[in-house]
Amino acid sequence: MSTFSLSAFLQRTQGKKVVLIYPWSNLKTQFLSSYLDQAKDGILYYRVPGETVNLVDWIDGMLNEFRTVLGDKFGKKTSAALAERIPAHIGEALASDLGAVVKSETILYLDDLDQINFDDEFNHWAQAFVSALPEKLQLVISARMLSRHPWDHMVASGDAVVIGVETRKSAMAFTVDTDDRPQLECYAFGRGNILLNGKPVTTWEGTLPRTLAFFLIDHPLVTRDEIFHAFWPDLSVKDATNVFHVTKRKVNERVTSRIDDDKQYELTQYTSGFYVASEKLVRHYDVQEFQEAVQQALVASDDRREQLLYQRAIDLYRAPFLQTVNQPWANDRRDELRRLYAVALTGMGRIFLRKGEMNRALGFLSRAAREAPEREDVHRDVIRLYLEFGMIHEARQQYDVMEQALSSSMNLQPTKDSRALLESIKARS
Structure with missing residues (x-):
């Protein structure tokens, strides 16, 4: 290389x-x-x-x-x-x-x-x-x-x-890449898709191998104990080890079956106590791309670059992470990425605020408030925009949504800044 x-x-x-x-x-x-x-x-x-x-x-x-x-x-x-x-x-x-x-x-x-x-x-x-x-x-x-x-x-x-x-x-x-290694694409937003050299893996011999494949891709550096805790917390180490090796073998068989050569491929390799990405495959992952886009946008030096990166992240987030997988690790990851998506939406909204494009700002910030209802600062941005547009009823509705979200998620009341907005709403009602 x-x-x-x-x-x-x-x-x-x-x-x-x-x-x-x-x-x-x-x-x-x-x-x-x-x-x-x-x-x-x-x-x-x-x-x-x-x-x-x-x-x-x-x-x-x-x-x-x-x-x-x-x-x-x-x-x-x-x-x-x-x-x-x-x-x-x-x-x-x-x-x-x-x-x-x-x-x-x-x-x-x-x-x-x-x-x-x-x-x-x-x-x-x-x-x-x-x-x-x-x-x-x-x-x-x-x-x-x-x-x-x-x-x-x-x-x-x-x-x-x-x-x-x-x-x-x-x-x-x-x-x-100067060699001809197979290309693995993983798209985990939505239902989830994995492709090898452009060919989708459509059969997994069960739900468990498919879910384990996504877990291993989403965790590029993971211990055996972490895998066992995520998938088989109630099994003994011996039983979990047996199930893991059988399931991992099925994953590797599905990966190999989509590559047109006579070699055997594994999704991971074991090094110094960790399962890491296999060096035999070139891996491309939309979630990693999404995270990097948001992280780079947060430290961008100008609005033009920041907007481009936030837009890229928003485009990548086509749907919640592995939305059909109901497991604790996937649910936690889904929430984490949802909050990061809200960061991208908020960033875009505030760029348009700085530009004076209030309608576009309201669109992005309203979406951000729905994705992260615990973000009081985002609710306040939306309320201020509603007040600027003279939409008093909508401003009060947004305040009520914020108040309910803070109470139910964190057992908190709105802060002083938010209560001041409520007084502005009442004064104009």
């Missing part, structure tokens, strides 16, 4: 019209965070939302989002082309509109592009867009289906490069 910095990453991709980042989400945050550390401008980021179904809709959504940055007049040619619904014309028009506003070297980062269909319509658009890209604009894409047309032709022609990397927590550096 070789480690290289962002400058080396940019050097490797220099002269390429398209950079295809393999979909390991750790890289996405590291790339964006590192890039924003070194470039105050020079990146346009758009995440394709999950509900997008066609080319016209997602291009139109991207135009609307970019207008908040590039001005209301941006995208006139593209809007006209969208009305015609001819994919190649849309691609050419978008390249022209971007070229008119981009004054220096700029990256257009399209995230989660596999939310849309890579059909003939998309292929015609992509070929036309890339062909018409101005020299100062580079397209960076993160999506799962990177080997398909039109990307394969672009890579073959030299217009595109594929970056397949694994990230490490080391000063925003990238680690490039």
Whole structure:
């Protein structure tokens, strides 16, 4: 393996019209965070939302989002082309509109592009867009289906490069895998999915092997006693050991079955008294990505970087952690991540407060108060916004929700600052 910095990453991709980042989400945050550390401008980021179904809709959504940055007049040619619904014309028009506003070297980062269909319509658009890209604009894409047309032709022609990397927590550096180890993807928000080289593990021979697999991925450094306490607290050490080894064997069999070679693979390896991630697999975990995004946002040096990182975290939190698993360890972890999600929502809301975008601030802060009803400070932010909008009834309702949440969760009464808001509500009722 070789480690290289962002400058080396940019050097490797220099002269390429398209950079295809393999979909390991750790890289996405590291790339964006590192890039924003070194470039105050020079990146346009758009995440394709999950509900997008066609080319016209997602291009139109991207135009609307970019207008908040590039001005209301941006995208006139593209809007006209969208009305015609001819994919190649849309691609050419978008390249022209971007070229008119981009004054220096700029990256257009399209995230989660596999939310849309890579059909003939998309292929015609992509070929036309890339062909018409101005020299100062580079397209960076993160999506799962990177080997398909039109990307394969672009890579073959030299217009595109594929970056397949694994990230490490080391000063925003990238680690490039020079071997061909299998890739394990774990998505634990929602019901949970585990993929090996893009192939989902659909059968686990029971609930226990599946749950143990998620536990081991979520606990990258764990002792045998901790595993036994989480799964078999009432069994003797001997019995727990037997059940554990049988279950772990089933997990490893399922992992091996999804990899197309003759080798045997294990999810973990045992080192110095701990079960740790196996060195035979490259592991990518959405929960880790989520946590790192929030942590980096909390220490971000400017609102632009902070907002991008919080938005990335919010996008990753698609649903509560392993929402169908009802075990103490999973329930505790679910609560922990829910509170961290509330931190991201609160951070976004307060960014929009600073910007004076009160409606957007209210949306994020209201969601944060629902996710973390024990956060009195967030309730106060929501109440103040309701008062600013003249929504006195809603302000009183929010106060009552806060009062009930504090009483039921911590047996506390609202603080002096909160009671002062109640007096303001009463005075305006």
